[in-house]
Amino acid sequence: MLTAAENELLTQTGPGTPVGELLRRYWHAVAPAADLTREPVRPVRLLGEDLTLFRTENGGFGLIGDRCAHRAISLAYGIPQANGLRCAYHGWTYDPDGHVVDMPFEAACLPLKIKAYPVEQLGGLLFAYLGPPPAPLLPRWDLLVRDDMNKTITPTLLPCNWLQCMDNSLDPAHFEHLHGVYGNYVMKKLGKPPMLHPGRHVKIDFEVFEYGIYKRRLLEGQAEDTPDWTVGHPILFPNILAQGNSDRMSFQFRVPVDDTHTMDCIVDAVRPKDGEPLWDTPVVRDDPLMYDETGRILATYINRQDEMAWVGQGSITDRTIEHLVTSDKGILLYRRVLQENVERVQRGEDPLGVVRDAAKNFPMIQIRRGSQYEGFRGGVPEGQWGGFQTAVVSA
C-alpha cells in the first residue's frame, strides 16, 4: 500500500518528474518502421511529449517537436525532404536535429531550433531516446538482432499507466488465475475447451541481474530442475518483458505514452520449422482493444487478458487501497529497484541496464530464457493453448 504521493511519484512520466527522468535514460520503441514506409509522417506522443516522427526521402528518420516555430501549425502535416521535414504552411524546413534550414520567403534563415531526439531502427522497430546527451547505445537485444526468425509486431494503445503493466510482470502468481481460471471461464462462455491448465504455484523467486530482474516459478508437479525454476525469464529494466526460449520468444515493450496511456508493443519471433520460409520483414498487426456492452474488455488470449487486467485497474490505479501479500514480493522488489535507480539518475549516474559498452552490445545481447509455461500446458487440447485472437495484419 502506497501513499497518494508515493503513487504519484512512481506513475508520473513527464519531463522533470523523478521517474520521467529515469525513463528518459533508456531508448523506447516508438513505432514499427513499416508504419513510416506506409505514411512517412506521424504524430506521436511519448512520455507526455507531443512529437512528430518522420522518414526523410533518403530513408533516414527524425523525431522533432509537434509545432512549427513560425506559427505553431502541427508538423504532422509536414512534407518529407531529403534533408528533413518541410512544414505544410510556409515551407520552413527542419533537419533531424530540429534546426530550421530553410525559410522560403525570407532573405535569410533565422537561427531557430525546435526540440529533436535521436531515432534508431532495429528489428523492424524505431527507437527514440528522449534523455540528455550523450545517448547510450541502443541495446541490441537478441530478439531484435536475430535474422533467423519470423517476427510479428503488435502495438496496442492502452488507456492506463505503464506501471500497472510492470506490476503484472513481477507477479508470476497471476498467471495461474488470470489466464488459467479466468481464461477458462471466458472459453467456457464461448463454448470452447479450456485454454490453460491452472497449475498451482509452489514457490516464486526473483533476482536482480545486469539488465533487470529474473522471475522464476515452480508449479505443483514440476521437478526443481525445470527451466521455469532454474532459469525463469527476465524483466529488462525498466519496461520490457522477455519471454520464451531460443526457438520462440517475445518482447513486450510497455512504452509510456503519457501518465494515463501506454503503448504495449509486442514482438513475437518464431524460428521457422524445416521447410517454412523466412519472412523478408516483420509483419505489423492491428489488434485494438474491443469492449462488450458493459464496457469490459474482450479477452480471449493471454496477452489480451494481461492488458485487460492493467486497464481494469483504472487509468492510474489507486495504490492507496491495495493490500500486497506474499505473492506480490516481486512488485515490492521492482518498486525498490525503481526507487534506487531514480536516485542513481539524481546522482548523475547511469541507471540499471543502460548500455554504453559496444563490446557488450555487439553482435547482440543474449538473454537467457527458460520459461516454457510447461506446468500450464498439461491436459489442454492441442491448438487451444493460450486461447485465440483474431487480429488484422495491416502491413
Added chain:
Amino acid sequence: MLTAAENELLTQTGPGTPVGELLRRYWHAVAPAADLTREPVRPVRLLGEDLTLFRTENGGFGLIGDRCAHRAISLAYGIPQANGLRCAYHGWTYDPDGHVVDMPFEAACLPLKIKAYPVEQLGGLLFAYLGPPPAPLLPRWDLLVRDDMNKTITPTLLPCNWLQCMDNSLDPAHFEHLHGVYGNYVMKKLGKPPMLHPGRHVKIDFEVFEYGIYKRRLLEGQAEDTPDWTVGHPILFPNILAQGNSDRMSFQFRVPVDDTHTMDCIVDAVRPKDGEPLWDTPVVRDDPLMYDETGRILATYINRQDEMAWVGQGSITDRTIEHLVTSDKGILLYRRVLQENVERVQRGEDPLGVVRDAAKNFPMIQIRRGSQYEGFRGGVPEGQWGGFQTAVVSA
C-alpha cells in the same frame, strides 16, 4: 426560483449529502433480474457509488464495491461462485457481505472486507439498499407482486439529474402541452394523426398520504366525480410514479445513478384479456434515447416526451432562473416534503413511506389509482393514442 446553494442541496445524491442520505433510506431498482441471467456480473453505478452487481452460481445476488482489495482491479471481471464472486486477477473471492473468503496463493485468508449492500428480487427487478442497517422492508407494491399481469421492463439511462423527473411528475399541467400540443406537432411532422386531445386543465390538486403524494386533475368537460379528480394517481416518495388502473398500470422508478444521470426504469403491467396467455416472466426492452441532427431527442410517445423534457432542462437544471407559477404548486409541495424528510433523517427518524411493518407489507401494498387520462383521449384515432415507439425486446 431557488438559490444556487438550494439547488445544489436538492440535487446532490452522493454519500454524506443531505438528499443523498435521505435517498439511502429507500430500496432502489438497480437492474432487471433477467439481465443477470444473461450476464451474471455487471458494473453498476447508484447514488454516485461504483459497484459490482452479481448473481452467484446458486442464484443469489450480491452488490459489492467495484475494486478488489488486493490490487484494485475492477470486480466487473469477476467469476460467479456458489458463495460469491471470485476476482479475475488472483482469485480473491468475496461473499455477498463483501468479506474476502478465499486468497488462493496465501497461507491464510486475511480478514478483509469491502463495501457491500443487500439486494432483493421482486417482480422481475433487483432492488438494493445503500443506507445504514437495519434495512427497512422492500415495499411489496401491488404492481410488483401481482401475478395476474404481463409485465414489461424498460430501463433507460438519461443524462440528467433525478429531480427533474420528479418536478415533472408533480406538474400535471405539462400533460396538456408536452403530450398534447407538442406530441401532436411531432406526429404532424411525421405525417401521422394526433396522439392526444390537449384537454384544458380546469384545476389541479395534491395530497400527502402514507407513501407519498396523490395528484389529481380536472379537465374541461369532465364531471367532478371522474376518478381523475376524485382519486388521481400517486408519486410514491421519493422517486416512483404510479399510474393506471387495476387492469393496466405502470411504475416509473427514477433511480439516481449519480448527480447527472438517472436510470428511468419503467414497468408496465397489463392484465391479459380473455384467452390471452400470461407470460412466464417479465419482458425486458431496450429503448435508448435517439437524437436528431441538431442534438434533440426524438420523442414519439408519452414517456419519451417526458424523458425529453427532463434531459432538455440540462444536466442539472438551473433553478436559479426558473419562474414557478400556479401550475407548479405541486413542485413546491414536493420540495417542502423533500426538505422535511431530509430533516427527519437528520433527526434519526424514518422518512415518509419507509416500510418496517410486515403486516402492512404482506401480501402487498395496494395503491389506489384513478387516473385514466380520459380527458385526453377524446377524438384521437384508435391505436394512435399516446404516439408510438419502436423498442427492441432484448430478454
Added chain:
Amino acid sequence: MLTAAENELLTQTGPGTPVGELLRRYWHAVAPAADLTREPVRPVRLLGEDLTLFRTENGGFGLIGDRCAHRAISLAYGIPQANGLRCAYHGWTYDPDGHVVDMPFEAACLPLKIKAYPVEQLGGLLFAYLGPPPAPLLPRWDLLVRDDMNKTITPTLLPCNWLQCMDNSLDPAHFEHLHGVYGNYVMKKLGKPPMLHPGRHVKIDFEVFEYGIYKRRLLEGQAEDTPDWTVGHPILFPNILAQGNSDRMSFQFRVPVDDTHTMDCIVDAVRPKDGEPLWDTPVVRDDPLMYDETGRILATYINRQDEMAWVGQGSITDRTIEHLVTSDKGILLYRRVLQENVERVQRGEDPLGVVRDAAKNFPMIQIRRGSQYEGFRGGVPEGQWGGFQTAVVSA
C-alpha cells in the same frame, strides 16, 4: 510573438471581453435560411452564447435565449407559431423580441422577457446582431445582393479559434506553399497531377480602406500592372474574406461560435455562362472535416487546406511560441487594427466598417476585387486547378 495575456485578449469572444464586444458591433452569418425551411427551430451557438434560432409560421425569423423562463427546458424543442416560438413543455410563447406573450395555464401572462437578438435575411443567409442597440445596417455586400449569379453556401464547423482564420487571410505568402507545394504533395499521394503552380512571391502589400484591409501580391513573372498587385482583394473587417472577380466571387465568413470553435461559412457565386440556367435559390452543401487514421484533416482543395492549417494550429494557437517574419507583416497590421477598434468601441465609437448610412448601403456595397491567382495557374492541367472536393448537397 505575443504574451499569453495578449493572446487571450485577442482570442476571447464572449460577452464582456474586449474583442467579444468589438465583434458584437457587426452582423454575423448564423445559418443558411434554407436550413430553417427544412427544420424551423435550431439550437445555435454564437460568440459563446447559446441561442435558439427559429422561423415563425409567417416566415419571420427570431433568435432568442436557449432556455424557457419557466423551468429552463431547451427552447430548441419549441413549436413555431405565427407570432413566435411556443415552448414544448407548458406552451409559454416568446415573440422574436424575447417577450413571453402566452402562458396557457395562468390567469395572466407575467411580464417576463428573455434574451433576444435581431435577425435579417440576405442572399440566402440569416444574419444576427448581438450588440447594443441601435443595430447598424446589415451591409448589403455585392455578392449577397446580386441576383445574376448562382450561389453555393458551405458552412463547416471548425474546432479552432476564429483568429487563426484571420491570421491566414492576412498572410498571402502561405498560398504558394500550403496550396502549391503541400497541395501538390497531397495530389501526388493520390496519384493526381499538380493542383497549383507554386509561383514565388516577389512582394506583398496591405492597405486599410473603409471596410477593412486590401491585400496584394506580385509573383515572379507577373508585370506590376496585374490586378493581383494593383487591386488585390480585401478582408472585410473583422472576419470576412472576399475573393474573385465580377464573374466569380466568394465570401468566407469566419463566424466565432465560441473561443474554440468557428463556423467557416463559404459563399461561392458564379455568373452562369451563356445558356446556363440561373438557380432559384442558393444551394447549401454539407462538407464536414474528414480525418485520416493519424487524426489529420484530409485536405484536397484550397479552402480545406486553409481550414486544415487553422485547425492544425490547435484549439487556440499558442502565439507565445510564434516567430513572425517579413511575410507576416499583414498579420501585424491586422492585430494593430483589431486593437485600435477595440479601443474605439471602448470609447463608444463605431468601429471600422460598420454601416449606418443607407445611401452607401443601397442598392449594394460594391467591393473591388482583382485577385485572379493567375500566377498560380501556369502549367496546371485544366480541371485540376485548386484540387477537388466531394461534398454533399443537402438543401
